[in-house]
Amino acid sequence: MNRRALLQAAGMGAGVLAAGAATVGRVVAATGGSDPARAAASSADLPLTGGPDFPVGLYWPPHPYETTLARYQEITDAGFTFLITGNYQLDEASANQALDLADRVGLKVLVAGDPRVSVVAQHMTVTDDRSVPASITTADATDWIRSASGTYARHASFAGLSLYDEPGTDRFADLGALTGIVRSATPGLLPYANINRGNGARYTRFVRSYLDTVRPALISFDRYPFLTGGLDTDYFETWAIVRAAALDAGVPAWTYIQSTGFDGHVTPSASQLAWQVNVSLAYGCKGIQYFTYWTPDPARGEGYTQALITTDGRRTPLYDAATTLNTGWLQPVGRQLKPLVSESVQHANDDPLPTGTTPFTPGDQITAVTGDAAILGLFRAADDDGTRHLLVVNREPGKSATVRIGLDRSAVRTVSRFDPSSATYPRASRPSDLDVTLDAGAAALYRLSPR
Template structure:
């Protein structure tokens, strides 16, 4: 029992640390800039879209230095990488460890289990020089080929990583909307990540896809909301987007990547305004999601995703709680004695009617402003937009 209390305390301290770094929920974009687009105007535009952490793979320390200086000017942080970080670790860490815009060091993306021990040795090398800043490593999704996971089950892959590699953040990518349909294994991925996050007292970060490639279509507001609010309802303490800039080197062209949040010259695509609006909505609600603990998560529908649990009971404080047969996600969260019941419409195109009747003392948190709204104890029918949420609260 004492060990559990210590782990819980560590998790809370880590959550406070990451929120204190930005005073808000971390919102990061993967592949934010190129050396050519790293200028003050583009960094300001990045911040205006609601991002507070920039992740860019630069090749040289000079490029990193320029980006960190720009980040400091506009008031955002950076997860840094340069080739020199790997080949000249000591001098690179010493060069940047005291920069005000530094958030973390990026060491690997989607590592194989055979790389875990060498990554841990690199982390130890970095930590001897800078124990203050976190290490960022992003894991495979559960649909990665088994050979990428070392022929391990996904749960064992994540568990082995956390036992071997001492990171402060558990990050993974999963792009769940292929042809605008939810991948059948996405929520199982979230279940596994959430369970390992809680077991190891490591806050987790999750992604939404914002670029076109293969069978991933142009993002819609409903699709973006579905991804990021599902992440938050499972307990994510940081949100990420793949990608911010439209990558245009030979690799990305060969694999037909295109049309991200901004064009390859930094000018916004139509997705920019969608992301900006969503990030503002999330920021208005971040007072809940940065501090809350996810107590349980359930699904509603004729069939529910593999690896998840069906909501087969009437939530406390409710006399009616119906989705008219539509698919929904329900998250039970708490901040001390404050309880939250959050329901999400899992359709990316259609509004979901929701019939409820709550007891006295239940109120709604406006999902756009984050402010409290009173409701009656009469039966009500609300309309939840595609991918969006309805938040109830009580003590």
């Protein structure tokens, strides 16, 4: 059992085992031959994925005894925009308590662990063939989803339902059925799930199968790259696989960043937090989530160390680091990048080149990259007007870098660097080589205006 599943299972207790899995064909037949997700609102119209604000979320919020207005204000002050319930918030009463406080501080909430949702998602087969063991009809599953949603509907903070964490392929069809039901029966809510990490062709097939079968409003995954033995460079390939699949499916990609230590993983530094955020942004990420915010208690296993808040409620240095990162960089730069389309991600001066990454080659705007290793994310508007946004990320999480970037003067009319403090591009100048100096794990965003 992996760390996220362990945290959830310890709060829920044991359940019945599902027998068999629904097929997509059975789900479509049970809904009268239509696919509810096809007719549902697009991601641009849903909470968190829609709108201009970049979603910054947390997993493992304060437990019920610490679910107070002061604690939820503390979350908001740190630059978070939403949370996923958990840490013993696994019933109607505790979820409504969290939602009530979130209403008051302006947070959004994805409700996880509601038994009416979790039992269907994890243990039942959605089908109108009553000969299937442990099955539930489409109509009854819809009633359960409506019942769960109705329990929380009075709250402005209620953004959606967390349906499943890290499903296996045997649960994809039923998760797809529930996702379609949420999107058709409660079209103003976000149906959320998170998938596991992986590499290579097998993981590529896994991700494609998830998107094709579940038809989610977004794709979210977790991979935590800071190991006791050093950086896990397979992290880049996981991101490359998810990025390509998300672009092909036309859905936003979210990820989790490592914000605690646990078995085989170190407690990250401030620069390592920033590095995960900036690498993810370069790969086209549209939503950042922290794993974890509150430190899981020792009884849950896997040797969790301090996260942003300790088990007894004290702030750690990571809380201050996250506050600075979220409010001073991620929120403003995220608003710039959220509506843009990831055009390319290239690694420059990165030797040896990590598995699954693309080396830098000169293009229409950028002619050369010299100096230290960097990751270059190039973005365009959905309605392409020729403008490009360039995110330059320090490849190294532990030391500063200087990079010189050559621009094609025949293609780029002006260049300006984004100022996160004012959320503007204050000085547009004629294109020349860009000398970019970056702190460990840091990044810089440029707007390249076309001729």
